[in-house]
Every structure is written in C-alpha cells, then in structure tokens.
Amino acid sequence: MTKSKTMTGAILPGNSTVEFREFAVPTPGPGQVLVQMKASSICGSDVRAIYRAHTGKGDEGYRPGTVAGHEPSGQIVEVGPNCKEFKVGDRVILYHISGCGCCDDCKEGYMISCHNEHRAAYGWQRNGGHAPYLLAEENTCIHLPDNLTYLDGALIACGFGTAWEALTRMRTGGRDRLLITGLGPVGLAAGILGRALGVSEIIGLDTSAARMDMAKKFGAVDLAITSDGEALDKIKALTGGKGCEVSIDCSGVGPARALALKGTRQWGRCAFVGEGNDIQFDVSPFLIHPQITLFGSWVTSLGHMTELTERLSRWDLHPDKTVTHRFKLEETGEAYRVAAEGQSGKVAIVFE
Ligand SMILES: [Zn+2]
C-alpha cells in the first residue's frame, strides 16, 4: 500500500472552535490495525466535555492536541504483527475505548469501565476519527456487515450502542410502552431500537419543536410532548393514568430526568443514560412506593455492540437515517457549530 506520510486531523482546543494539525500517518504495531476513516460522527459528549471547554475529568478528560472523534468507522488498510482476526480490506466499527484487556470489566467486554492507567478512549486520550487514518487496537474492532453503511457503523460506535445497552438491560419488549425524555441522537436511537424490540407505543419528550418533529418523522416516537410542567399529566392521560412500563432519559437535564422517573409505571424500569447535571425527587412517592427499578447505564460492551450490529444487519435497519448533516473533514468546524446548537439530528464527518 502506498500511503502518505502525514495527514491532517481535527483537534478541539476547548473554546468552541476546531483547529487542524498535521500528524504522522501511524504504522500499526503488534496487535494493532490502521483504519482508513470513512465516517466519524459527533456526539453530545464531545460538545459537553471538550468542544465548548475542556470540562471533562478522568475518563472524560481530553488530552490536548488529540485528534477528536470517538464514533469512528472505516476500512482496515494495514495490519500489524500478531493480529489474529482482522485483515486488510475488512470494514470495521471501532468500540471507542481501548481498555487494558485484563481487568474484570475488560474481560466482560466493558472496556468503558476499565480503570487501568492504560485505558484510553479514541478522540479523548488517543487519536480518534476526525483524520484520514486511525491507529486502532485489533481487539476494539467490530466487523461491519456489508449491508450496513459506514455511517451506520459510526452511529453504532456510541449512540446506538448506548441506547441498545439500556433498553436490553431493562428487557424492553413487546409488552412495554416506552417513554423517552430528550429526543437528540441518543433519544432517536432509543425510539428506533425500542420499536425494533417490539415496543408498541413510544412517547417522546423534548423542549425543541424541531427535534420533536424529527423524532416523529424518523418513526422514533408515536407521540411527542413538550417537556414542561404539564408533561406528566399528559403522559398519565395517554397511558390510562399509569405511565410507561419502560422509560429512558437521554436528555441529561434534571427536570426531564425526573419526568422519565415519574412517568414510569408502577413496577416499571427506568434508565438514565443522558450525562451531566443532577436530579431531585421525593424518593418514597417516586421510587420506593411505586417499586421502580432504576438503572444507570454507560455506553455498552464489545459483546453487546456486536450483538446490536448483527441485529441491525438482520433487520436491515439503518441508524444512518438519523443523520441530518454531513460534512467533509475540512468542514469540521461548521459540523461542531451545528451539533452544538442542539437542534439537529446526528451530525457526521464523512470521507470520500
Ligand atoms: Zn459518544
């Protein structure tokens, strides 16, 4: 393969801008592969913890100068020594956290929860997808089936994986109504996947009329309600006074998160996946007495991301339908500006 020696990558200086820097095109070492990027989408976490300011700490700490982008998908163009499964030409999704591979969490496939000092997330502590090539650990690659697009792959790498994990952990299925608070990209994913899992009725809440319309258009919700002081009464009215068996907060905003919990039916399950902020609610009437099971769920595991990928392929269901804005790498600044406005569907960088 002839590859150029250098490439341009996008970094996030933390002042609501994007800068470009030259990087050496990496050569894969043992157990590593070089992935030519085809799609690299933008996540709410990038905007929240890196783009506006470097507020992230620990696992969400951004190493300044790192190529951004933690939702990468592409094609392997070079493999290092001792790779066991993947070869040149393979289409791959990157599970976006490289864990130590040896701790209990890594062995369960939850590299997201690895506490080893060698844990590093693509786009946070090691170079990510906003560049023509990404150096990846082979054990973070997931095969992307031929009938899924690279954009599908990028969306599975974080947002759809996150929604899948919470929904399946709550054993969401055909007996359930689903309540979604926050109709950004993860909320859309929750609705689309919830329906695929058999949910018959989906109620979505947001404060943005544009996002409510989009969710209906994508078939992610049956009904969209404005998230305000009357929303809980409306949820109850729509569900015979009972609430939804399953609810998921994808907003990361306190009042909406509380609505997800309060809109959950007695004996129901509620998951928080939207990050940041806090929540205040009276524990007895809203959690203990209604016998609610409350889940915190962070991203997903390698195994469950693989499972999701297989199901999407089998169902011919395409996450990429939620992409409303596509930009070239050199337009990454504009891409982040649009994503940060919080009115769009998914925003993605695509490569020719
Ligand atoms: Zn993400």
Ligand SMILES: [Zn+2]
């Ligand atoms: Zn580990």
